[in-house]
Amino acid sequence: MTPDKILVLLGGAGTIAFIVWFFWLAKKEGVKAGLTPSGYQEAMILVKGGYTPDVIRVEAGTPVRLKFRREETSSCSEMVVFPDFQKSAQLPSGEVVVMELLPKTKGTYAFQCQMGMLHGKLIAE
Amino acid sequence: MAGSGAGLITNARHGIQAAVRDAGDRVSEPGAPGAGEAGRSDEEREYRSLMRKWWFGAAIGAFTMIFSYPWLFPVLREWLPRGSESVRALWMVMGVLSLAVLIYSGSQFFTGMWASLRTRQANMHTLIAFGTSVAWIYSTIAVLFPRLFPEEGMTEVYYDVTVVVTALVVLGLAMEIRAKGRTSEAIKKLIGLQAKTARVLRDGAEVDVPVEEVAVGDVVIVRPGDKVPVDGVVVAGSSAVDESMITGESIPVEKREGDEVIGATINKTGAFRFRATKVGADTALASIIRMVQDAQATKVPIQRIVDVVSGYFTPAVIILAIVGFVVWYLFGPAPALTYALVVAVTTLIIACPCALGMATPMSLTTGIGLGATHGILIRGGEALQKAKELTTIVLDKTGTITHGKPALTDVIVTNGIADDEALRLAAAVERSSEHPLAQAIVEGAEARGLGIGDAADFRAIPGHGVEAAVDGRRVLLGNVKLMRDRGIDVETLEPQARRLADAGRTPMYLAVDGRAAGIIAVADTIKADSVEAIIALRRMGIEVVMITGDNVRTANAIAREVGVERVLAEVLPQDKAHEVQKLQLERRVVGMVGDGINDAPALAQSDVGFAIGTGTDVAIEASDITLIKGSLRGVVTAIQISRATMRNVYQNLFGAFIYNSVGIPIALGVLYPFFELLLSPILAAGAMSFSSVTVISNANRLKRFRPTVSAA
Numbered sequence: 067m068t069p070d071k072i073l074v075l076l077g078g079a080g081t082i083a084f085i086v087w088f089f090w091l092a093k094k095e096g097v098k099a100g101l102t103p104s105g106y107q108e109a110m111i112l113v114k115g116g117y118t119p120d121v122i123r124v125e126a127g128t129p130v131r132l133k134f135r136r137e138e139t140s141s142c143s144e145m146v147v148f149p150d151f152q153k154s155a156q157l158p159s160g161e162v163v164v165m166e167l168l169p170k171t172k173g174t175y176a177f178q179c180q181m182g183m184l185h186g187k188l189i190a191e
Numbered sequence: 192m193a194g195s196g197a198g199l200i201t202n203a204r205h206g207i208q209a210a211v212r213d214a215g216d217r218v219s220e221p222g223a224p225g226a227g228e229a230g231r232s233d234e235e236r237e238y239r240s241l242m243r244k245w246w247f248g249a250a251i252g253a254f255t256m257i258f259s260y261p262w263l264f265p266v267l268r269e270w271l272p273r274g275s276e277s278v279r280a281l282w283m284v285m286g287v288l289s290l291a292v293l294i295y296s297g298s299q300f301f302t303g304m305w306a307s308l309r310t311r312q313a314n315m316h317t318l319i320a321f322g323t324s325v326a327w328i329y330s331t332i333a334v335l336f337p338r339l340f341p342e343e344g345m346t347e348v349y350y351d352v353t354v355v356v357t358a359l360v361v362l363g364l365a366m367e368i369r370a371k372g373r374t375s376e377a378i379k380k381l382i383g384l385q386a387k388t389a390r391v392l393r394d395g396a397e398v399d400v401p402v403e404e405v406a407v408g409d410v411v412i413v414r415p416g417d418k419v420p421v422d423g424v425v426v427a428g429s430s431a432v433d434e435s436m437i438t439g440e441s442i443p444v445e446k447r448e449g450d451e452v453i454g455a456t457i458n459k460t461g462a463f464r465f466r467a468t469k470v471g472a473d474t475a476l477a478s479i480i481r482m483v484q485d486a487q488a489t490k491v492p493i494q495r496i497v498d499v500v501s502g503y504f505t506p507a508v509i510i511l512a513i514v515g516f517v518v519w520y521l522f523g524p525a526p527a528l529t530y531a532l533v534v535a536v537t538t539l540i541i542a543c544p545c546a547l548g549m550a551t552p553m554s555l556t557t558g559i560g561l562g563a564t565h566g567i568l569i570r571g572g573e574a575l576q577k578a579k580e581l582t583t584i585v586l587d588k589t590g591t592i593t594h595g596k597p598a599l600t601d602v603i604v605t606n607g608i609a610d611d612e613a614l615r616l617a618a619a620v621e622r623s624s625e626h627p628l629a630q631a632i633v634e635g636a637e638a639r640g641l642g643i644g645d646a647a648d649f650r651a652i653p654g655h656g657v658e659a660a661v662d663g664r665r666v667l668l669g670n671v672k673l674m675r676d677r678g679i680d681v682e683t684l685e686p687q688a689r690r691l692a693d694a695g696r697t698p699m700y701l702a703v704d705g706r707a708a709g710i711i712a713v714a715d716t717i718k719a720d721s722v723e724a725i726i727a728l729r730r731m732g733i734e735v736v737m738i739t740g741d742n743v744r745t746a747n748a749i750a751r752e753v754g755v756e757r758v759l760a761e762v763l764p765q766d767k768a769h770e771v772q773k774l775q776l777e778r779r780v781v782g783m784v785g786d787g788i789n790d791a792p793a794l795a796q797s798d799v800g801f802a803i804g805t806g807t808d809v810a811i812e813a814s815d816i817t818l819i820k821g822s823l824r825g826v827v828t829a830i831q832i833s834r835a836t837m838r839n840v841y842q843n844l845f846g847a848f849i850y851n852s853v854g855i856p857i858a859l860g861v862l863y864p865f866f867e868l869l870l871s872p873i874l875a876a877g878a879m880s881f882s883s884v885t886v887i888s889n890a891n892r893l894k895r896f897r898p899t900v901s902a903a
Binding site for chain 2: 082094140144147183185
């Protein structure tokens with residue numbers, strides 16, 4: 067095997083290992099929603115190519131207010147869907163859309179765009 | 192229905208609106224009609240922007256396609272021979288132009304990739320951005336440092352791939368927007384039904400006001416041809432109102448004083464005034480819109496599996512592309528680097544996680560929207576999937592198969608009392624009763640023009656009947672048990688009572704001053720379309736069961752008339768849920784159709800609860816599917832829609848799965864050893880765009896669905 071082939075083989079194996087770690091193994095910390103004086107746990111989510119932050123940690127049993135602000139016109143992200151809460155919202159670009167949810171029990175509640183391309187998680191602890 | 196915490200949300204919203212207004216933002220509430228309109232103009236803007244990007248990419252794409260291989264064209268071959276400096280100079284220009292395409296036309300892929308890397312979630316943008324940028328970087332290295340490549344053949348450029356792939360995928364996105372717009376047409380149509388203005392009575396004068404300003408209690412004036420602006424009750428005048436847009440009922444409904452009118456329906460000929468009872472977000476139309484939007488946000492259970500697959504899909508494609516690159520580099524024919532690169536790029540481009548992700552939501556949105564246009568509100572994906580699997584439908588007799596409103600049918604007399612006198616006495620007693628059968632007798636007497644007297648000492652004996660004094664006479668009305676308890680001999684009347692019961696009527700014995708006086712019979716009449724719907728259900732292979740509190744004989748008579756074979760009679764209201772459960776234990780998937788409060792537990796127990804919309808809010812709350820119009824044909828249509836939608840979901844999933852599992856291996860070059868066939872990245876881009884548009888178009892095909900038994 068020539069040196070260039072060995073290099074390609076090793077490089078390929080290394081990149082695959084990195085991808086496996088990067089997308090699947092590395093743990094995401096997420097952002098903890100702040101508590102407002104009105105008793106809501108609140109977080110602002112930027113919608114641009116994805117949800118930032120995409121993991122929001124909240125306390126179960128306390129109402130959650132998520133403020134989505136979409137800063138793009140790509141149609142993929144025009145709607146956010148919370149299947150577990152049977153709630154969805156159109157996100158007009160440039161506007162803040164407020165979603166109010168009550169995660170009654172502990173668990174992970176996923177949210178996503180309608181086409182399932184962008185994903186996020188609401189983790190109730 | 193939806194929105195139990197609406198007040199909380201509204202109050203909270205004002206606070207946020209104030210807070211965010213300071214920051215210079217606009218706040219909107221999810222699902223507000225305004226949000227929908229903004230969404231539409233966003234959509235239009237995005238479509239136009241994508242089309243601009245496509246034309247820019249396409250124009251440069253045509254140029255790069257030709258000049259990447261000028262030696263293939265006889266005219267250009269002499270001017271631009273392979274390996275010449277002039278070709279290299281041209282390629283440099285192409286490199287700059289294709290970079291412009293990547294930056295302008297492909298910007299969303301790169302912002303998407305950046306976001307996906309930050310959130311560690313790969314998606315379609317990641318694949319396209321990787322694919323096109325790898326092709327561009329390789330080409331640029333080949334142009335700038337040709338000596339790095341040992342063979343002349345390797346110094347080819349792939350700027351055409353970069354540009355054409357970007358352009359094609361952008362065109363695909365634009366087509367998706369158009370197709371997706373059609374998918375959610377139903378909800379847009381519903382939002383569009385809302386009246387803009389209302390003519391109300393203010394300080395004695397008729398004034399036109401925006402519909403948002405109509406308050407509960409306002410008297411609204413509706414002229415011929417006007418749209419009814421909000422929900423209310425008619426206080427003066429009468430007219431026929433076309434309610435087809437809400438109920439699916441095509442024949443206009445007569446409205447007179449005391450009748451309810453629904454906002455967004457259209458007044459036909461007459462003029463009337465009504466008092467507004469529900470405005471804004473409380474109207475029937477607003478509830479329907481909210482329910483449909485919420486339902487469209489749910490998932491079909493099968494999608495949970497798809498979601499798991501999707502989570503692994505995109506990184507797996509990147510890994511496969513790397514594996515392809517390494518294998519072709521190590522074992523492929525010369526020029527190995529070129530082949531390896533083409534294989535890797537093609538694999539990245541052809542994979543379509545979108546088709547997989549869109550397969551179910553697109554069909555679900557269309558299917559639920561389709562239901563709404565037929566007056567059928569489906570609560571979500573789970574109800575839709577279950578409705579497809581139903582093997583048994585349990586129909587509550589009263590109010591579902593029948594009108595739920597009994598009418599007087601027979602008056603039989605004995606011991607010398609006159610017909611009208613018997614009825615007059617019975618009606619006088621029943622006027623004090625709240626029993627639905629009582630009203631039928633009172634209405635029957637009124638229809639004959641009898642003057643109904645007053646009753647004294649009224650007493651209802653639960654499960655037996657009623658008694659009272661009328662004009663100084665003791666009148667008893669009830670079943671045979673009541674008569675026996677009081678020692679009244681009704682033996683001579685019993686055969687006639689049996690005959691009436693056999694015919695599905697409810698006979699009640701009448702006794703006056705301790706002697707049998709006759710039989711008063713009432714019957715609930717069968718809705719005109721019940722028989723048709725039951726035949727259709729049976730033809731669909733669904734067993735129809737009738738459940739009722741009536742005695743076996745009455746129940747069987749009705750069952751025979753409508754063609755139901757299995758009857759569960761004498762079931763107490765509280766036992767209905769238990770009967771449904773018993774059927775479920777027979778391994779049946781049970782749908783329950785009901786309308787009353789007492790049906791709510793059975794509706795909740797069943798696999799799919801259908802609330803006949805003429806019923807109570809409690810029943811609607813407990814149900815999975817609401818039929819706005821009180822016709823059983825809606826059940827047939829709902830099941831047909833669920834079957835059509837689920838078939839569409841499976842077609843889409845199958846298509847997306849087959850596309851990816853055939854496309855990716857071909858892109859990796861599995862056909863090369865046998866046929867020397869390798870897919871071009873440009874063809875891959877075309878296939879990828881086509882696959883997601885196909886999924887949406889297939890979902891749109893659902894809209895051509897026509898019910899075999901119309902809900903109208």
